[in-house]
Amino acid sequence: MDSNEPSNTPKKDENSQESGSTCWNCGSKIQNDEWCETCKAPLTNESKSEIMNREHSEESIKCWRCKGTTSGDICGICGSPLTKDGIKITAETVLPQIMSEIDSDQNFIFVLSPRDRQMKRISMKFSILEYLVGNYFQIVNSVNTNIGPEIVIEVPEKNDVYDKFEQDKILVENNLRTIIRKSISSASSDKLVILRFFYWIPEVETDRFSFAKNRWRIILFALTLVSLYLTGWLFYREIYKLVTIADNLHVNSLIFTATLLGILIIHEVGHLLMQRVKKIKLSLPYFLPLPPAPGLLSYFLLGSAGSIVRVVDPVRKRNDLFDLYFMGPIFGLVLSIALYLVGIAFPYIIDKSTLTSEVLTNIGDFQELSPNLFFGQLLDWIGASTGISPAFDPELQVLFIHPLTYAALVGIILNGLNFLPGSLLDGGFMFRSLFSERISRIFSFLSALLVMLNYNTWTFGILIMFIPRTMYQTPATNQVIPIHWSKYVLEVLALGIAICSLPLTIFFLI
Secondary structure, X not given: OOOOXXXXXXXXXXXXXXXXXXXXXXXXXXOOXXXXXXXXXXXXXXXXXXXXXXXXXXXXXXXXXXXXXXXXXXXXXXXXXXXXXXXXXXXXHOOHHHHOOOOOOOOOEEEEEOOOOEEEEEOOOHHHHHHHHHOOOOXXXXXXXXXXXXXXXXXXXXXXXXXXXXXXXXXXXXXXXXXXXXXXXXXXXXXXXXXXXXXXXXXXXXXXXXXXXXXXXXXXXXXXXXXXXXXXXXXXXXXXXXXXXOOOHHHHHHHHHHHHHHHHHHHHHHHHHHHHHHOOOEOXXXXXXXXXXXXXXXXXXXXXXXXXXXXXXXXXXXXXXXXHHHHHHHHXXXXXXXXXXXXXXXXXXXXXXXXXXXHHHHHHHHHHHOOOOHHHHHHHHHHHHHOOOOOXXXXXXXXXXXXXXXXXXXXXXXXXXXXXXXXXXXXXXXXXXXXXXXXXXXXXXXXXXXXXXXXXXXXHHHHHHHOOOOOOOOOOOEOOOOOOHHHHHXXXXXXXXXXXXXXXXXXXXX
């Protein structure tokens, strides 16, 4: 082969480079026909075209090499570039003349820093890292690549060995974190584990509460207040068009706003308390307004999609990831149920004899479209059975719920639906800790579709459908330690709560 011949000239199979030629990305000598052993760039025209036509995205994609599902510019499973930016990273950091010199005597290693998507040079001999790993595990194979060391080990007898290793003083002092995945390149992959490393410095919290850093949080919080007030105002305005009830329209709207806002805050308190237990840092919440649009059944919408918190540091264990997101909806749901039981003690009851037949007809139409869910029916039955609710005869009277009850009902919907395995929902991150990315994607789509079909929650469903699931949380770095069986039981419970919290009236069943 002529050394001046372009590397993409068709070879024997017209789709890959010949062994012995040089890589088009890093210039190192090629050992096989499918990918470069040094920078892991694709060598077949098909894979190369796929990568070069893909821009950076936070969406999870299937790796062209290992077929695993991952996200970012570099595959977290096999270390191959996934996008044009990934190719750029490897091209800039791999210098063949330097890589040929890297061996066990070199005084540094390179690792990827995912926060700024740059390679970091760590003042540590590769042989030292091998020795450190060998103190905890039985090493099968090790190599120092352009994106950091890859060390294949045998699965240890006890899972706590991973904890001890990841907390080793040498790793902590050098800001090295680990990605631990099962091997996919061997018939005995169930007995082998791949260790990879990345550079991570915890965020400094000196400006955690500064205005500059929280400007958008403040703006979204203010918009949520407006959205909640407008939702309550539109709901009770429809009632005031029919009858006059106690208190004025603005007082009822303010009660609704304050109550639902308190439920949303308690939801976040649940996350923050679990954060302290698990010693995982969370960001301050982003509140998400869902402003009602007049003319689109606006007085039956939610007013808010809840809030979002982001895990500041990578989560190591799948169990921790599940617990972190499970507690928020539980706290919010418990408070919502308690407030609902308080609110049903103070309904607005009006005698039908004081109303015209036309008004009664309009009231019936209004109440048929009101949010109706299994949880609400159960709590109404509890209230009637225990005497919390006042006596009410539906043949002679009409009943309108108190704004405290209405806010609690919306709180039940928001917290309950957060258990669905949808993209940005707490249940979505819980589901990802239990199942594969492919299964999570399918259930996320089904969850979004289910919520979009409901005229009380359709705007909420749009957010679930179109906000990327990897925007706010990545999978746990250690995928080898199995998740506890109790999490599957809690997941079944969470899905049951979500179904019971979905309003029963669906578009196509009206």
